[in-house]
Amino acid sequence: xxxxxxxxxxxxxxxxxxxxxxxxxxxxxxxxxxxxxxxxxxxxxxxxxxxxxxxxxxxxxxxxxxxxxxxxxxxxxxxxxxxxxxxxxxxxxxxxxxxxxxxxxxxxxxxxxxxxxxxxxxxxxxxxxxxxxxxxxxxxxxxxxxxxxxxxxxxxxxxxxxxxxxxxxxxxxxxxxxxxxxxxxxxxxxxxxxxxxxxxxxxxxxxxxxxxxxxxxxxxxxxxxxxxxxxxxxxxxxxxxxxxxxxxxxxxxxxxxxxxxxxxxxxxxxxxxxxxxxxxxxxxxxxxxxxxxxxxxxxxxxxxxxxxxxxxxxxxxxxxxxxxxxxxxx
Amino acid sequence: xxxxxxxxxxxxxxxxxxxxxxxxxxxxxxxxxxxxxxxxxxxxxxxxxxxxxxxxxxxxxxxxxxxxxxxxxxxxx
Numbered sequence: 001x002x003x004x005x006x007x008x009x010x011x012x013x014x015x016x017x018x019x020x021x022x023x024x025x026x027x028x029x030x031x032x033x034x035x036x037x038x039x040x041x042x043x044x045x046x047x048x049x050x051x052x053x054x055x056x057x058x059x060x061x062x063x064x065x066x067x068x069x070x071x072x073x074x075x076x077x078x079x080x081x082x083x084x085x086x087x088x089x090x091x092x093x094x095x096x097x098x099x100x101x102x103x104x105x106x107x108x109x110x111x112x113x114x115x116x117x118x119x120x121x122x123x124x125x126x127x128x129x130x131x132x133x134x135x136x137x138x139x140x141x142x143x144x145x146x147x148x149x150x151x152x153x154x155x156x157x158x159x160x161x162x163x164x165x166x167x168x169x170x171x172x173x174x175x176x177x178x179x180x181x182x183x184x185x186x187x188x189x190x191x192x193x194x195x196x197x198x199x200x201x202x203x204x205x206x207x208x209x210x211x212x213x214x215x216x217x218x219x220x221x222x223x224x225x226x227x228x229x230x231x232x233x234x235x236x237x238x239x240x241x242x243x244x245x246x247x248x249x250x251x252x253x254x255x256x257x258x259x260x261x262x263x264x265x266x267x268x269x270x271x272x273x274x275x276x277x278x279x280x281x282x283x284x285x286x287x288x289x290x291x292x293x294x295x296x297x298x299x300x301x302x303x304x305x306x307x308x309x310x311x312x313x314x315x316x317x318x319x320x321x322x323x324x325x326x327x328x329x330x
Numbered sequence: 331x332x333x334x335x336x337x338x339x340x341x342x343x344x345x346x347x348x349x350x351x352x353x354x355x356x357x358x359x360x361x362x363x364x365x366x367x368x369x370x371x372x373x374x375x376x377x378x379x380x381x382x383x384x385x386x387x388x389x390x391x392x393x394x395x396x397x398x399x400x401x402x403x404x405x406x407x
Contacts, residue, residue: 126351132359137379235347242340253394292401293333307333314337318344325348 007070008188011063015192019059019199026055027203027210041159041301042207043275051094051213052200057087059196060223067189075230076189078119079223085110086150086222090215100257103154103218107147110222111229114142119230126235127325145234146225152244153221154214155251158290161205162305163217166244166312167197171224173240173316177323178231186231193223206302233323240319243311247289254287272298335400342396350389354382 030036030049038045060083068076089106092098114120122138123131134141157163171194178187197220203209212220228237238245266285272278276298279291293299293307358381363374 126355127348129352129355132355134375134379134382136375137382235351239344239347242343243336246336246339246343249393250397253397287401289336292336296333311336311340315340318340322344322348330352 004184004188007067008191010070011067011188012191012195014066015059015063015195016199018062019055019196020202022055022058023052023200023203023210026052030210037211039160039208041271041275041277046207048208048211050211051091051215052204052210053087053090053094053213053215053219056196056200056212056216056219057084059199060192060219063192063195064189067192071185073185073189074117074119075186078114078117078230079189079226081113081117082110082146082226083219083223085113086146087215087219089150090154090213090218093214093218103151103214104147107150107218107222108143110150111142111146111226114146114226114229115139121232123232124234125232125326127322128328128330130329141234142229145229146222148248149225149228149237149241150218150221152241152248153224154217155248156244156289156308157212157217158288159206159301159305159308160208161201162308163212163220164197164201164204165305165309167220167224168194168201169309169312169316170240170244170319171197171227173319174224174227174231174233174237176320177233177236177240178227180320180323181233181236181326183231183233186227190227190231193220193227196220206305236319236322236326239322240315242315242318243289243308250287250289250292269294276300277304339397339400342400343393346389346393350385353385358382358385 027049035050036047037050039048061080064076064080068080086107089103089110092106093103120138120142122135123133124138124141125131153163153167156166171190175187175190175194178190200212200216204212224237224241228234266280266282268280268285268288268291269277270280277290277294277300278298279294285291289308290304293304299307358378361378363377364370366373
């Protein structure tokens with residue numbers, strides 16, 4: 001137990017320190033190479049460095065590789081490979097505008113290492129009711145889960161600090177849940193996800209100095225999905241992610257097809273004269289989580305971010321309750 | 331509190347996930363398909379997979395209706 005505690009501290013510190021120290025260097029490097037995008041929600045439209053994915057990847061790889069060296073397991077290897085591949089998919093989308101279908105299909109391919117390594121258990125566990133053996137269906141679930149979690153996190157990356165802040169809350173809820181269900185090894189492997197998200201939030205929070213980009217947001221989501229599969233906590237992971245799932249669900253049910261945000265005909269959010277965010281009245285604009293939050297009146301970007309974090313904390317609490325319910329059988 | 335409907339919607343989705351698992355494990359999983367000889371297991375898992383997928387589609391449809399009910403005012407706005 002003491003070994004595990006020390007290992008957990010080591011990987012957490014490495015993940016946090018690497019992202020915390022590398023991100024300012026990455027910001028300078030990106031700004032120097034003019035790799036900046038306009039922050040449309042900021043007065044004057046400040047230019048912000050993008051993508052932050054490389055520093056997040058460095059934090060994840062350094063901590064997970066140390067963990068793998070200390071206690072090798074197929075689960076950790078699968079998480080490393082899927083996360084790295086998801087980073088490459090996101091980076092390709094950062095560099096070149098790709099079609100709406102590219103990311104889901106490419107992200108489905110990033111799940112292949114989990115299947116090839118065999119780092120999964122085809123028994124799906126539900127709270128209160130036990131487990132169900134679904135060998136064939138589970139392979140489909142793996143293939144679908146990574147694109148869903150990757151794109152879900154990417155879809156909430158619309159405001160300063162939201163993707164990294166949301167991921168911090170959801171991943172720590174997942175870590176606590178993994179400890180509750182006694183899956184200590186994967187719980188430790190999930191710690192870097194929370195700590196890289198937390199370290200990145202320092203620079204991503206309002207007013208952002210860097211955006212994660214697709215390489216950052218998609219990678220965080222894909223890693224979350226990989227941990228859920230390898231750690232056999234798929235249902236708990238889905239519960240912790242509910243606000244982001246709702247955002248994707250609202251978006252898809254109003255747009256009725258898979259498209260990129262940049263392809264939208266109308267923006268769901270506009271600005272007031274004092275530059276607060278306000279829900280647009282345009283009929284063609286999709287319904288999103290931010291638009292629903294703003295339905296009660298204009299808010300600052302920071303206020304909307306905190307409203308999303310409250311929802312994330314609520315879902316995190318439900319996820320932890322679900323983890324406790326895994327031990328109860330009706 | 332403003333936006334309480336979103337918390338309610340998240341809670342309903344949570345209940346539906348647990349209930350969906352209950353239906354899957356209590357009703358669908360115990361079903362046993364016979365009469366296909368050596369292909370019994372193949373058809374058994376295949377038919378259960380189809381039922382599970384139909385259940386997911388039904389759940390999405392129900393959630394969509396609940397969404398419209400809860401967020402009627404905001405969506406119309």
